[in-house]
Amino acid sequence: MAQVSLALADADTLFLKKLSAYLHKSIPHLSLELFTEPQAFKKWVNKMGDADLVVISAQFYRQLGSIESNNSILLLRDCAGSFLPEKVKSINKYIPAESILKEILSVCAEKIPGYLYHEKGSGKITTVFYADGSDAFNPFAQALAYYKASEGDKIIYLNLDEFSNTDLFFSGNNDRGLSELLYYIKSKKDNLYLKTEACFSTDMTTGISFMKGHNNPDDIKKLSQEEISTLVNIFKNQYSSWQTIISKAFTYDLITSFLLKEASKVYITGLNYPTSIERLKRISAVIIGYEEDEKIALKDKVVFCISPAANGQRHANNCIEGFSTLTLPYWDFESSGLFPPSQYYISQLKEAIGNC
Structure with a gap:
């Protein structure tokens, strides 16, 4: 990633110290100039100091008086709105640091040209398809993300259903999400890496990175x-040290066929119920046909997963011929709620995945 250069200006030294530490931790290759005195900042500007963005508190800005700078400015509002300059982008100073970071990245993305892709990456994509069209009885993708994050892995969760339910499971402070990223992609915007970063939220409970539905x-x-x-190559190329878990209903469309090809691991889940088992078998036939048509190997990375339809249901011998098949634990919504999964579920899930 190219270097991002910022100048931060605020007389509140404690705020500046905490914000700069957070930015250094969050932005690789960050160049940062800090100013707590208006005269020092003026001197920097007069010497043609340059940054991709100047982030400055409104009170500090008022103390500068008249100043000319070619740098883009983001004001942190900490005084009455009537004192704010017109036509200068501003946000509330007293919002979570993550929200300030997303605004900074969004503005910087407009200034720094190019997609800034790394070389072709090795980011791990894990896809969970729901054969029944829904994760109603067993939200396996969300549970897998939770389990992997609890094991110390860096996890990104993404739902590509037409009607997303991401916000039922994860919550964060960022107003941007997948809608904004898809707009950037469709509009062929430059610098998709920084724009992608600006669309992420971090779930405070689990530490999982996700995008709002x-x-x-x-x-x-x-x-x-x-x-x-x-869309998929953003995560594969730019997040090589992360595991991206993508969930989607299994419909044989462009997205499904692309994910079948590009994912490192594919889980296809269905209920332990006659109609669901029949659907899983038909999907297996589709995958075999796709494998033959595209001349690619899929069987080794595809795992069929069967969820109990009721608590205490006996596991039938419903192996999908030619593929690995595992039985998922029962998700007891009445006892453990929607999310996160119970420790018992996680322990059973760990055992099931380990035996596959």
Whole structure:
């Protein structure tokens, strides 16, 4: 990633110290100039000091008087609105540091040209398809993300259903999400890496990075092959030390076929119920046909997962011929709630995955 240069100016030294520490931790290759005295800042500007963005408190800005600078400015509002300059972008100073970071990245992304892709990356993509079209009885993808995060892995969670339920499981402070990223992709915006960073939220309970669910079903439904490729390759190329878990109902469309090809691991889940088992078998036939048509190997990375339809249900011998098959634990919503999963569920999930 290219270097991002920032100048931070605020007389509140404690705030500046904490914000700069957070930014250094969050932005690789960050160049940072700090100013707590207006005269020092003026001197820097007069010497043609340059930064991708100047982040400055409104009170500090008022103390500067008249000043000319070619740098982009983001004001942190900490005084009455009537004293704020017109046509200068501003946000509330007293919001979570993550929200300030996202605004900084969004503005910087407009200034720094290029996509800034690393070389072709080795980021791990794990896809969970729901054969029944829903994760209602067993939200396996979310549980897998929770389990992997608890094991110390860096996890990104993404839902690509037309009607996303991401916000039922994860919560964060960022107003941006998948809708904004899809807009950037469809508009062929430059610097998708920083724009992607600006769309992430971090779930405070689990530490999982995610994107808020998109608002319009057409955002997903009308993705082209090129746009799907761009979306998936962002995570594969730019987040090589992360594991991205993508969940989606199994519908045989462009997104599904692309994920089958690009994912490192594919889980396909269904209920231990006759109609669901039949659907899993038909999906297996589709995958075999796709494997033959595309001349790619899929069987070794595809795992079929069968969820109990009721608590205490006996596990039938429902192996999907030619594929690894595992039995998932029962998710007891009445006892443990929607999310996170119980420790018993996680222990059973760990055992099931380990035996696969």
